[in-house]
Amino acid sequence: MKLAIISDIHGNLEALSAVLEDIDQQKVDALYCLGDVVGYGPNPCECLSLVRQRCQRVILGNHDQGALFDPEGFNIGAERAIRWTRDQLERHDQRLRHPDDSLSDFLGELPRSFKEEDILFVHGSARRPLDEYVFPEDIYNPLKLKHIFELVPRLCFQGHTHIPGVFTLAPEFVAAAVGPGTTEVRMMLPTTKAMINVGSVGQPRDTDPRSCYVIVEDFERVRFRRIAYEAEATAAKIHAIPDLDNFLGDRLLQGR
Secondary structure, X not given: OEEEEEOXXXXXXXXXXXXXXXXXHHOOOEEEEOOOOOOOOOOHHHHHHHHHHHOOEEOOOHHHHHHHOOOOOOOHHHHHHHHHHHHHHXXXXXXXOOHHHOHHHHHHOOOXXXXXXXXXXXXXXXXXXXXXXXXXXXXXXXXXXXXXXXXXXOEEEEOOOOOOEEEEOOOEEEEOOOOOOOOEEEEEOOOOOEEEEOOOOOOOOOOOOOEEEEEEEOOOEEEEEEEOOOHHHHHHHHHOOOOOOHHHHHHHHOOO
């Protein structure tokens, strides 16, 4: 079983297209998405359409939910982007000839998590699938990790923080640091419980501006892939949209 997992696309079509092209070369058996297809970025409808077409499993992220309902817990810039995104979805759906193609309906039908045997897939965490952050520094909050790990069957794949790596029961966080000039780092998964953050396709925040996604092989080994894309083109689109803060484009060039 070779599974590709993507997350946190955030309306970045250039990044998603580059990642999908790389995935096509990896000959995977299935492609899953862990949410936040929209939010922040300039191409929410195009990204949603691609994800709906290409992914066998998709779950809801907090930005996806914010585009459907009143956004809660977002900063001012993120909230403005969500409201602009919602408007784009509504405009798309109003032009449809076939109601079954509604992107809003597609989002509204997404689950907050799913489980396959002893493998859990969420956007945030096993405790709060939609919106709980599990940061690398949480290894210094062992009680928090203990409570979350109690809800993990064996492995939990998640996104939300945009920082790729593996949490172990130690507790320890093993960062998936892919050096300059390389495109992949491989890790063997522990035989005990682990949480794997797959990183972000559309808005990396670990100072590496390349997109990140993972390939999982037989749920024994995980490969973190870093894919370069035309971030300048995405940033220019964001800068041209008054409702999207320029910072949302600038940060793409710095991976933060």
